[in-house]
Amino acid sequence: MAALAEPAVSLWSPSDKLSPRIRKLRDEYFSYSSRDYFRNEVMPFTTGQPWDVVYSEHTWGVAPEVYPFMDAFKTSLLVDARTVPLQPEFWREPAIIRRALFFREVAEKHLPVQVLEGELIAGGQFNTASSRTLTKSEARKFKKMEKRYVRTLKELDSYGYGNAGATPGHLIPDYPTVLKIGFRGLREKFEALLAQAASPSHRDFLRALIICAEVPRTLAGRYARKLRELSARESDPGRRQELLRMAEICARVPEEPARNYWEALQSLWFTHILVMAAESYPGPGLSYGRFDQYLGPFYEQDLKSGALDRETAKEILESFFIKNNYVYDFQGRVGNNQGINSSFGQLITLSGMGPGGEDLTNDFTYLCLDVIEEINLLEPKPNVRLHKNTPDRLLRRVVEIVSRAQGAPFLINFDEISIRALEWIGLPKDKLWDYAPVGCLENTLQGNDRSGTVDVNINLAKAVELVLFNGRDQATGKQVGPRTGDPRQFRTFGEFFQAYEKQTLHVMEKLIGLYNLSDEIRARFEPVPYLSALVRGCETSGKDVTQGGPEFNFITMEAAALATTVDSLLAVKKLVFEEKKIGMDELIRAIAANYEGYDLLRQKLTNKAPKYGNDDPSSDELARRVSRFWSEAVTRYTSPFTGRRYRAGYLSWNYWIAYAPKTAATPDGRQRGTFLSNGVCPVNGADRHGPTAVINSVGNLNLSTIPNGSSHTISLSPSLARGREHQEKLMGLLRANVEHGSSALQINILDPETLKKAQKNPDEYKNLLVRVTGYNAYFVTLGKEIQDEIIARESHRT
Amino acid sequence: MDESSATGIVFSIQKFSTEDGPGIRTTVFLKGCPLHCPWCHNPESLSPRPELVWHALRCLGDGACLKACPEKALTRAGSVLQIDRKRCIACGICVEECPAAALEILGKKMTVTEVMAEVRKDSRYYEKSGGGVTFSGGEPTLQSEFLRELLEACRAAGLHTALDTCGQCRPETLAALLPGVNLVLFDLKTLDRDALKRFTGGQLDLILDNLRLADSRGIPIWVRVPVIPGYTDSPANIEAIARLVGSDLRHVERLDLLAFSNLCLAKYEQLGMEFALKGSPLFSPEEMLALREAAERAGAKNAVVSGPMRSNGPA
Numbered sequence A: 001m002a003a004l005a006e007p008a009v010s011l012w013s014p015s016d017k018l019s020p021r022i023r024k025l026r027d028e029y030f031s032y033s034s035r036d037y038f039r040n041e042v043m044p045f046t047t048g049q050p051w052d053v054v055y056s057e058h059t060w061g062v063a064p065e066v067y068p069f070m071d072a073f074k075t076s077l078l079v080d081a082r083t084v085p086l087q088p089e090f091w092r093e094p095a096i097i098r099r100a101l102f103f104r105e106v107a108e109k110h111l112p113v114q115v116l117e118g119e120l121i122a123g124g125q126f127n128t129a130s131s132r133t134l135t136k137s138e139a140r141k142f143k144k145m146e147k148r149y150v151r152t153l154k155e156l157d158s159y160g161y162g163n164a165g166a167t168p169g170h171l172i173p174d175y176p177t178v179l180k181i182g183f184r185g186l187r188e189k190f191e192a193l194l195a196q197a198a199s200p201s202h203r204d205f206l207r208a209l210i211i212c213a214e215v216p217r218t219l220a221g222r223y224a225r226k227l228r229e230l231s232a233r234e235s236d237p238g239r240r241q242e243l244l245r246m247a248e249i250c251a252r253v254p255e256e257p258a259r260n261y262w263e264a265l266q267s268l269w270f271t272h273i274l275v276m277a278a279e280s281y282p283g284p285g286l287s288y289g290r291f292d293q294y295l296g297p298f299y300e301q302d303l304k305s306g307a308l309d310r311e312t313a314k315e316i317l318e319s320f321f322i323k324n325n326y327v328y329d330f331q332g333r334v335g336n337n338q339g340i341n342s343s344f345g346q347l348i349t350l351s352g353m354g355p356g357g358e359d360l361t362n363d364f365t366y367l368c369l370d371v372i373e374e375i376n377l378l379e380p381k382p383n384v385r386l387h388k389n390t391p392d393r394l395l396r397r398v399v400e401i402v403s404r405a406q407g408a409p410f411l412i413n414f415d416e417i418s419i420r421a422l423e424w425i426g427l428p429k430d431k432l433w434d435y436a437p438v439g440c441l442e443n444t445l446q447g448n449d450r451s452g453t454v455d456v457n458i459n460l461a462k463a464v465e466l467v468l469f470n471g472r473d474q475a476t477g478k479q480v481g482p483r484t485g486d487p488r489q490f491r492t493f494g495e496f497f498q499a500y501e502k503q504t505l506h507v508m509e510k511l512i513g514l515y516n517l518s519d520e521i522r523a524r525f526e527p528v529p530y531l532s533a534l535v536r537g538c539e540t541s542g543k544d545v546t547q548g549g550p551e552f553n554f555i556t557m558e559a560a561a562l563a564t565t566v567d568s569l570l571a572v573k574k575l576v577f578e579e580k581k582i583g584m585d586e587l588i589r590a591i592a593a594n595y596e597g598y599d600l601l602r603q604k605l606t607n608k609a610p611k612y613g614n615d616d617p618s619s620d621e622l623a624r625r626v627s628r629f630w631s632e633a634v635t636r637y638t639s640p641f642t643g644r645r646y647r648a649g650y651l652s653w654n655y656w657i658a659y660a661p662k663t664a665a666t667p668d669g670r671q672r673g674t675f676l677s678n679g680v681c682p683v684n685g686a687d688r689h690g691p692t693a694v695i696n697s698v699g700n701l702n703l704s705t706i707p708n709g710s711s712h713t714i715s716l717s718p719s720l721a722r723g724r725e726h727q728e729k730l731m732g733l734l735r736a737n738v739e740h741g742s743s744a745l746q747i748n749i750l751d752p753e754t755l756k757k758a759q760k761n762p763d764e765y766k767n768l769l770v771r772v773t774g775y776n777a778y779f780v781t782l783g784k785e786i787q788d789e790i791i792a793r794e795s796h797r798t
Numbered sequence B: 001m002d003e004s005s006a007t008g009i010v011f012s013i014q015k016f017s018t019e020d021g022p023g024i025r026t027t028v029f030l031k032g033c034p035l036h037c038p039w040c041h042n043p044e045s046l047s048p049r050p051e052l053v054w055h056a057l058r059c060l061g062d063g064a065c066l067k068a069c070p071e072k073a074l075t076r077a078g079s080v081l082q083i084d085r086k087r088c089i090a091c092g093i094c095v096e097e098c099p100a101a102a103l104e105i106l107g108k109k110m111t112v113t114e115v116m117a118e119v120r121k122d123s124r125y126y127e128k129s130g131g132g133v134t135f136s137g138g139e140p141t142l143q144s145e146f147l148r149e150l151l152e153a154c155r156a157a158g159l160h161t162a163l164d165t166c167g168q169c170r171p172e173t174l175a176a177l178l179p180g181v182n183l184v185l186f187d188l189k190t191l192d193r194d195a196l197k198r199f200t201g202g203q204l205d206l207i208l209d210n211l212r213l214a215d216s217r218g219i220p221i222w223v224r225v226p227v228i229p230g231y232t233d234s235p236a237n238i239e240a241i242a243r244l245v246g247s248d249l250r251h252v253e254r255l256d257l258l259a260f261s262n263l264c265l266a267k268y269e270q271l272g273m274e275f276a277l278k279g280s281p282l283f284s285p286e287e288m289l290a291l292r293e294a295a296e297r298a299g300a301k302n303a304v305v306s307g308p309m310r311s312n313g314p315a
C-alpha cells in the first residue's frame, strides 16, 4: 500500500535536506489538531459598546462560499469578543484616532506573545477581529449601509452576475522603507509633516499614523522580554545563545533600521503581521513585493563579512517561511471555506528587470529558490518575474523545480507584457520596471498602490444568457437585464453582438454600483491608520489607505468565463448566422431545456463551431473583441466617494466554479453547472493543438488592456519535462511567452494516474499540491467535483 | 510557376512536437509509405490516399452519415459503422453531416502556402528553443516535389528543417531534397537484409546507399532505431547498427533507440487493420538501458533512449 503511493508522496514531502529543526517546525505547523498550546486563531476585540461591530460583510463579499455563515460569524465573534478597557476621553477623539488608539491597546496589551521551540523568527498570534470603534450614530449609519450592501450582493450573486466588496489585503506595503529607516524614521517623517500640516483633519490623520508607528516597538519589546525569559530557563547552551540573539534583535527592530539579514527578516515579519492584525484580515494577498531585491543586499553583506553562512541564512529564511503558513490557523475557528482550500497568497516576487531592462537576479534569489524547493509549503507564494534578459541559469533552475515538483510551485510573471498594460492604464512609465504582483498575479506598484485587485468579479458569460432571453434570468424567471430585443428577430450577428455589449454593460454597472457602496462604507467607517503609515501617498494626501490616500488607487474588475463567452458567440455566429445550420428559435428552446432532449444539437454546437485556444485567427479575433470591449469600458467608471478608477483583470479565482450553476446552458454546448472557463484559458478540451497554439491564442487577445494581469494555466504530462533536453524545450516555451502570451503563467506537471490515486487514498497524498487558478490547493482537500475536473483536464492533455 | 500552388496530402500537422529533432518543432506528416512495418505507429499514413475513419466512442448512432453518403459506402451492423473502402471516395460529406465529430478524413490536400501558414505560427517557439520544422510520414520523400517546395519555403523563411526518412527512395530523389535539409532523422530498423525485406519490404542496400549519401553531404544525421520486440531488439542488431554509425559514417550525431509503443492499437482498429504486435509488452527501462550500453560499447557516441517504458511498480 505504502509502496504504491510512494513516488508521488516522496515528490511532495519536504526534501531530506531540511535540518531537523526546520523539519520539526514544519511538522508542528501541520499538527493543527494536536497543537493545543499554540493556535493563531481569530481573536475578537470590542470596545464593549452594545452597538459595536467587529466583523463586516463587505470584507468577505468576494467569497460567496462564506455568505451562508456571515450572520453566524458576525454574532459569535461579537459574543466572544474580549472587551478592551478604554479611557473616557477615547470617545471624544475623531474616528481615525480612535482606530489608532484601539489598535495600540490591542497590540500592546492583548495580543498574546509566544515563541515556539526552535524557531528563529518570533511573532506568533496576529489574527484579530477588531472593533471598528464606532459611535452609536456611526454604527447606525454603518449598519444601514452594510445591510443594503449585503442585500444587493446576495441578489447579484444569485443572478450569477458576480460579486464585489471592498477587500483588505492584496497590496504591497512599503516594507523596504521600514528596513531602511525603521518605524522611528517613519515617525520622524510624520512629525515633520505634522509641523506643517494646515488642516485639522490632516493633523488628526498624522497623529493617528504616529500612534500606530509606535506599536511595532512595543510589541517587539514584549517579544524581546519573552525571549530573555526563555533564554534564562534554556538548558541547551546553543539555543540559549540563539534566544539571546533573538531578544537583541527584537529589542531593536522594527523600531530601528535593520543592520543585517536576520534583523531584516525579523523586522519584516513584525511589520507584516501587524498589517494583518490592523486590517483584521488573515493575510490573503498581503504581499512582500520584490523580496530578493531588498533582502539580497543584507544577505550578501553578511555573507561577505563572515557574519553569516549560507546554511544559517537558509534556516532563518525557512523559519520565516513556516511562520507565513500560520495564517491558515484562522480557518480552524471560522470554518474552512467551502470546497476550495486555496492559498492565501502572501506573494514574494523574485528576479525581474531593472530600470534599463537589465536582469536583477542575485545570489539571494537562488537561495530562495532552494528553500522553495526543499520546504514545499503553500506560503509565502513565490512568483518569478521573467523578461527578455533573464539569464539561462535562472530559467533553468525555475524549469527544473517546476518539472520536479508535480504541480506548479510558482507563478511565472512576464515583465514586458505586464508593464505594457500598466503603462496603458496611465501609470508612470519610468517606475514600471519596479512593479510586483500581489496575491496570485495581480500587478501593482510597490508600497504606494491600493488597487483593489480582487474586489469586483464579473461572470462574462451571464450576458450571453441575458441576450438569448431578452434580459430574463433563466433560473429565477425574473426580468433582470434590459430588453435588448427578441433574438429571433436579429438578422445579423452584428445585432446579436450589440445586444451582448448592452447586457455586459448592464452587468458591469450593477457590480460597480455594489462596489461603490462598499468602498464608501469602508472609507467612512473603517480606516486603517497602521497600514496607511506603510503606503506612500497617504501621509501627504492626509487620506487613509481606504479613502484613496495612496499615490495609486484603482479598483479591479476581474473577469471569469472569457472563453465560454467567446465560444458561445463563435457558435452563434457560425452555425446560426453564417451557415444557418441551427435556427435561433431552436437554440433558445434547447438552452431553456438545458439541452435535455437536444443532444444532437448540443453535439453540433460542441463539435461544429470554432473554438478559442487553437491559434485560429478568426476565432482569436472575436476573442480580442470581447476582451477589449469590457476591459476598455470598465476604465470609464470611478468610485465617487474615493475617486478610485476601475481597471480590468483576468484572475477568475474560483468563480468559474461558483457561477457555473448560476449560468444557464451556453451556446458552446455547455450545460448549466458545467464549469465556466478560467482566466484566459480556453474551455477545457476546446484547445486541440497543444500549448504553443494556446499561448499564441492568449497572446492574440492583446492583453495590454488588462493592467491587473491575466491568469493562464497549462498542464503538461511529466514526460514533457523529464530530462535536460525536454527542460531546455520548456525554457524555450517560456522565452516565447515573454514576447507573446499572458502576463502570468502556471505550469502544472502532473499525470492523471497520480491524481486518481490521490483521490482514492487521500491520506497518503496529503501533500499533493495542484494549481487551480492562480493559486495552489492541496488536491485532497478539494471537493470530488473539482478533483474530477482536474483529472479530466489532465487526462486529455497527456 | 507559382511554387506555392503545389499540393500534397498531409495527414497531420503537429505543434509542440518534442520528439522529432532539437527544440520545439512542428512536424508535418505526409501521407503514403513504401514500407509496411508491422509495428508502424502511424498506420493511417501508409496509404497515399485520404481515408475515412470512424471513432466508435464518439458515435451517437443517429445515422446522419448513412443518409448523407452519395456512394452508399456506409452501413451499420449493430452499433458498428462499416465503411466499404472500395466504394468510399473520401469526399467528406458524411464528416460534414456527423454532429459528433465521430467521422474524420485522414489526409488532407494542402498547398505549400497553407502548410507554411500553419508552420509559421510557431516561429517564435523555434527561435527561442532552437527548434524548427520536421517532415515525417509515412515516407515524406514519396511526395518529393511537394516536399522539395516545402523545404525551399522553410529555407526562405529561415526555419530549421529536419527530414525524417526511412531511406527507401531513389538516391536521385533524396539528392534533390538534401540541399534544403538541416538535419536528417534516418530510420534504420535492422541490418539483416532478409529480415528487413520480409517484414517491411525495404531494400537494405538502397537504404544504406541513401544513408551514406546524406552523410557525404555533411548534413548532421540522427539515426533512429525503432526497438521492436522480436524484430529489431536483439543486442546483435543494435550493436551492428552502432558499429556502422560509429565507424563508417562521419556525420551521425546521435543514435536514438525508440522503445516500442502500443498506443497505436486504437488507430489500427479504427482503420480496420490488424496490429501484428497486439499484446506485446513494453520494454522496461533496464532493458532499454542495456541496449544503450551495448550500442555505446559498439562505438555509438551519443546513444539516447526514449519512448514509453513499463513502469516497475504495480500500475
Ligand code: SF4
Residues within 6 Å of the ligand: B052, B068, B069, B070, B071, B072, B073, B074, B087, B088, B089, B090, B091, B092, B093, B094, B095
Ligand atoms: S467520405 Fe464520402 S464516400 Fe466516403 S463514406 Fe463519407 S460520404 Fe460516403
Ligand code: SF4
Residues within 6 Å of the ligand: B054, B058, B059, B060, B061, B062, B063, B064, B065, B066, B081, B097, B098, B099, B100, B101, B102, B103
Ligand atoms: S453521423 Fe456520426 S454520430 Fe451519427 S451515426 Fe454517423 S458516425 Fe455516428
